[in-house]
Amino acid sequence: MTDKINGHDLIAAGFTPGPQFPQMIDLANQLIGDGHSREGAFAEIREQIGPEPEPIALRTNNLPFGDFLGNFIDRTNGFETTNYRKVVEHMDALMRVPVIRAGAIMPDACVAGTAMGTIPVGGVVAAENAILPDMHSSDVCCSMAVTIFKRNDDPKKVLDTAQAITHFGPGKRAKSFVRQHKDLGQLLSTFGDNSFLSGLEGKAEEHFMTQGDGNHFLFLGHLESTGQMAMVTHHGSRGLGAQLFKRGRQFAQRSLRNSRIPKHQAWIVADTAEGQAYWDALQKVRLWTKMNHFAIHNAIARKIGNAVDTQFWNEHNFVFQRADGLFYHGKGATPSFKGFSPDDTGLTLIPMNMASPILIASHADNINALGFAPHGAGRNMSRTQFLKNYDPEPPEGIDYRFYSGVPDYSELPEAYKDQRSVIRGIKHAKLANVVDRIMPYGSIMGGEFRWGRP
CATH class of the missing domain: 3.90.1860.10 (tRNA-splicing ligase RtcB)
Structure with missing residues (x-):
């Protein structure tokens, strides 16, 4: 027996979460129950709701964040200024994630990884209806x-x-x-x-x-x-x-x-x-x-x-x-x-x-x-x-x-x-x-x- 479709399956198939999701899930499971494959069910949903939505993507612009580090660094210390610049770059990239609504960096903030948009140590982000394990x-x-x-x-x-x-x-x-x-x-x-x-x-x-x-x-x-x-x-x-x-x-x-x-x-x-x-x-x-x-x-x-x-x-x-x-x-x-x-x-x-x-x-x-x-x-x-x-x-x-x-x-x-x-x-x-x-x-x-x- 095929497992039932859930919201994560729709997201994986390229659908954008929204108020229509419960109806789409019910329709997908009804279609599968009638003998459609998953791909067929997804195709039928796209047919009924219109053109396939764009994949979830990062925001074009980042949101501002609270900076409690910049005023407390030694500007003559090259290591310290480099760390600050990199922390800000990572936060700028991170604040483009669509579920994130606010952010801040603490006075002890430091870089925690090389992938751009990695949350720094000493970083905080607030997300809407989302838990981000890497955060x-x-x-x-x-x-x-x-x-x-x-x-x-x-x-x-x-x-x-x-x-x-x-x-x-x-x-x-x-x-x-x-x-x-x-x-x-x-x-x-x-x-x-x-x-x-x-x-x-x-x-x-x-x-x-x-x-x-x-x-x-x-x-x-x-x-x-x-x-x-x-x-x-x-x-x-x-x-x-x-x-x-x-x-x-x-x-x-x-x-x-x-x-x-x-x-x-x-x-x-x-x-x-x-x-x-x-x-x-x-x-x-x-x-x-x-x-x-x-x-x-x-x-x-x-x-x-x-x-x-x-x-x-x-x-x-x-x-x-x-x-x-x-x-x-x-x-x-x-x-x-x-x-x-x-x-x-x-x-x-x-x-x-x-x-x-x-x-x-x-x-x-x-x-x-x-x-x-x-x-x-x-x-x-x-x-x-x-x-x-x-x-x-x-x-x-x-x-x-x-x-x-x-x-x-x-x-x-x-x-x-x-x-x-x-x-x-x-x-x-x-x-x-x-x-x-x-x-x-x-x-x-x-x-x-x-x-x-x-």
């Missing part, structure tokens, strides 16, 4: 989480304990170890009902309580306001999220294969069954990531015998739907508007580098910034380019560690933008309200795992 990227729900402890402790002992409990780089957790977490098991039991998640249960188990590599970290310090010890983790949804992104991207590209939309700008129509399934999958992966953060935190708290005072977290690589119905995609951008998530506490975390304080901020909801703030200090060049041009010095006075035992010099503070300019951008444009800082003691990062790349 949240493969590191789905990359996020920050903090635990503030009731009692201070020897920070070296705490960091030693954290290093023994957390996990960076290759390898995986034993399923018997992971299955002690009953809430995780309940979440994974719902994966089979979602076409984008079915079969990924094993990946979700193996990567639980792991943090990956690159710029992910476990950071230990104390609140500037009270002196309380605070621990922060930074990571996303690991292999689970990467596989969800891969499936979503493939579906989006198949759906628009007869369009003139570049593959990296393809979208899933949000109000279709597939769009609702992808949205549901994103929410489940979000829950997995939150569990992952706090499973690590709580295991460390138990091991050191310290009580938890406060915990909160926030995403900065995700999709959010606001009251206007649009889907806000933040690629390395921190939401700074009330109710961005069901568990919004009114506070978010904005890190800079391993040797600098992590900002605790309350929401500002700058409309021109689409309600977002930076997610960190950003870069002015790629890791490879940085290592070719700089001989970085490790920071002094910080207990910094690399899990692999081999330093990743592309993660030293010099590899990032000047945090002072990013903070000036946050404060000047009122992107967020800095209410406290976590002063650094030290951090653990993945390091170099000798995978044949920096």
